[in-house]
Amino acid sequence: MDLFLQLTLAGLAIGSVYACVALAVVMIYQATDHFNFAQGEMAMFSTFVAWALYQVTGSIWLSFLIAVALSFIAGIIIERVIVKPVENAPIFNQIIVFIGLLMIFNNLAGWFWEHTTKTLPSLFPKHGIDSTLISTHNLGVILFTLLILGVTFCFFKFTKVGLAMRAAAANPDSARLVGVSVGWMLALGWGLASAIGAVGGVLVAPIVFLEPNMMSGVLLYGFAGALLGGVNSPGGAVAGGLMVGVLENWARQYVPGGSELGLTFALILIVGVLMFKPAGLFGRVIIKRV
Amino acid sequence: MKLLEVKGLKAFYRQTQALYGVDFELEEGSITTILGANGAGKTTTLRSISRMVRTEGEIKFDGQDITGLSTEKVAALGIAHVPEGRGTFVRQSVEENLHLGAYTRKNKNDVANDIDRVYAYFPRLMERRQQQAGTLSGGEQQMLAIGRALMLRPRLMLLDEPSFGLAPLIVQEIYEIMARIRDQEKASMLLVEQNANIALNLADQAYLLETGHVVMSGESEVLRNDENVRKVYLGY
Numbered sequence: 318m319d320l321f322l323q324l325t326l327a328g329l330a331i332g333s334v335y336a337c338v339a340l341a342v343v344m345i346y347q348a349t350d351h352f353n354f355a356q357g358e359m360a361m362f363s364t365f366v367a368w369a370l371y372q373v374t375g376s377i378w379l380s381f382l383i384a385v386a387l388s389f390i391a392g393i394i395i396e397r398v399i400v401k402p403v404e405n406a407p408i409f410n411q412i413i414v415f416i417g418l419l420m421i422f423n424n425l426a427g428w429f430w431e432h433t434t435k436t437l438p439s440l441f442p443k444h445g446i447d448s449t450l451i452s453t454h455n456l457g458v459i460l461f462t463l464l465i466l467g468v469t470f471c472f473f474k475f476t477k478v479g480l481a482m483r484a485a486a487a488n489p490d491s492a493r494l495v496g497v498s499v500g501w502m503l504a505l506g507w508g509l510a511s512a513i514g515a516v517g518g519v520l521v522a523p524i525v526f527l528e529p530n531m532m533s534g535v536l537l538y539g540f541a542g543a544l545l546g547g548v549n550s551p552g553g554a555v556a557g558g559l560m561v562g563v564l565e566n567w568a569r570q571y572v573p574g575g576s577e578l579g580l581t582f583a584l585i586l587i588v589g590v591l592m593f594k595p596a597g598l599f600g601r602v603i604i605k606r607v
Numbered sequence: 608m609k610l611l612e613v614k615g616l617k618a619f620y621r622q623t624q625a626l627y628g629v630d631f632e633l634e635e636g637s638i639t640t641i642l643g644a645n646g647a648g649k650t651t652t653l654r655s656i657s658r659m660v661r662t663e664g665e666i667k668f669d670g671q672d673i674t675g676l677s678t679e680k681v682a683a684l685g686i687a688h689v690p691e692g693r694g695t696f697v698r699q700s701v702e703e704n705l706h707l708g709a710y711t712r713k714n715k716n717d718v719a720n721d722i723d724r725v726y727a728y729f730p731r732l733m734e735r736r737q738q739q740a741g742t743l744s745g746g747e748q749q750m751l752a753i754g755r756a757l758m759l760r761p762r763l764m765l766l767d768e769p770s771f772g773l774a775p776l777i778v779q780e781i782y783e784i785m786a787r788i789r790d791q792e793k794a795s796m797l798l799v800e801q802n803a804n805i806a807l808n809l810a811d812q813a814y815l816l817e818t819g820h821v822v823m824s825g826e827s828e829v830l831r832n833d834e835n836v837r838k839v840y841l842g843y
């Protein structure tokens with residue numbers, strides 16, 4: 318029983334990180350109908366920035382906050398400068414741009430910081446709680462993610478800009494007619510997604526080590542979480558991310574050969590779910606009028 | 608005073624031209640209607656004013672040329688467009704839709720008062736304030752679209768076929784409310800309709816559009832009594 322609880326809690330911790338990535342991916346997907354394949358690499362780069370700041374400042378929290386703020390600004394700039402010009406281009410060109418972004422960030426990180434692994438300390442104290450069920454870092458990750466997600470939810474639900482962002486994503490023409498600058502809402506969405514990705518990166522870094530490919534697995538699981546929960550449901554994507562984290566951990570322990578096949582197992586499960594619920598567990602099937 | 612002056616308006620969708628030099632104007636505080644059959648260019652005319660389609664020619668609002676502005680800037684000038692198909696934010700609640708209508712406004716108290724005013728015009732919306740707007744009936748969504756436009760405190764309302772697809776009784780109800788809005792808000796309206804009968808009853812001035820050309824214009828009275836208009840558009 319203890320083992321089961323340990324696995325579940327550790328799964329929720331890593332799942333929190335997947336949830337952050339899934340939410341970032343879904344936010345952009347809802348606004349643009351595209352998956353940002355570069356989301357993981359952007360988060361990785363943000364994490365390296367946090368690491369670099371940490372070398373200078375010596376304070377992990379300060380470095381974290383600055384890195385998140387910089388990621389927010391960078392997300393806005395990337396949308397305005399790189400993504401917006403191909404807004405109306407054929408889908409193939411847009412995918413190329415996303416993949417280009419991915420490679421740019423990967424290469425830049427390798428160039429600046431080289432491919433040796435680095436360690437980033439946890440945001441949370443080493444000996445906070447005395448429990449055999451969960452480490453302090455993992456507990457901190459879960460609680461902190463819940464906080465971030467709660468704040469994000471309230472922002473979209475209760476603020477004027479949050480409402481405008483939802484409106485711009487759902488119905489850009491009508492949003493313009495009431496005076497919303499849809500382009501800037503998109504840019505803001507990129508900023509937020511990139512900031513949330515940065516949070517995920519810094520949270521996961523103490524677990525996976527810091528190197529330019531650290532997020533490739535996380536991004537896959539994040540995508541899986543988004544698909545499982547439903548790509549048109551931010552809450553669903555978060556739940557999906559958490560579930561993938563837990564399932565992955567269970568599979569590693571309880572499925573024979575699971576330690577190697579954790580990812581495979583998770584993907585099989587997701588495909589299974591999608592066969593019966595194509596819009597994901599919490600998503601709605603959108604019937605497009607013709 | 609002329610609130611809206613349109614001269615030599617041409618509109619284009621890629622290669623297709625939809626308007627061929629349309630002229631019309633609208634006095635502040637009055638209602639002007641543009642009538643025409645399917646595909647005449649009524650929606651395109653409104654979309655030209657809201658800068659949603661490429662145009663040539665002149666569009667002056669309150670003396671200012673607005674052809675260089677973006678759609679959202681036009682809205683910020685006080686032009687509220689109730690689009691064809693109503694443009695409901697279907698996943699947002701009725702009240703959120705109204706708040707979106709007030710997006711350009713700053714004063715929270717005024718906005719809250721105006722929401723109450725919209726509910727006074729449309730009590731049915733009040734009953735459904737927390738409901739997802741996509742679940743409203745067609746008539747209720749039309750009311751919501753007009754309410755959303757009112758939330759801008761518009762100087763000019765652009766209304767695209769508010770009668771479209773609605774039962775005659777609901778159409779009558781909505782037009783009665785529009786008449787009340789005109790009287791109480793001193794609102795100017797540019798009203799596009801296929802339903803010539805009801806539009807001519809409400810409007811002061813009327814223009815008749817055929818395949819992108821204005822073929823007739825004048826007081827609503829005059830058009831209503833014109834033999835041709837009666838035969839073709841009024842059906843008696």
Ligand SMILES: Nc1ncnc2c1ncn2[C@@H]1O[C@H](COP(=O)(O)OP(=O)(O)OP(=O)(O)O)[C@@H](O)[C@H]1O
Pocket residue numbers: 620623624625643644645646647648649650651652691801
């Ligand atoms: N997006 C578009 N792309 C190409 N052509 C268009 C587009 N929208 C409208 N048109 C053309 O422009 C012309 C005018 O269309 P418009 O929608 O303005 O007519 P309307 O008077 O509003 O008609 P209805 O009463 O059916 O709404 C039509 O010939 C139409 O085919």
Ligand SMILES: [Mg+2]
Pocket residue numbers: 649650651691767
């Ligand atoms: Mg039309």
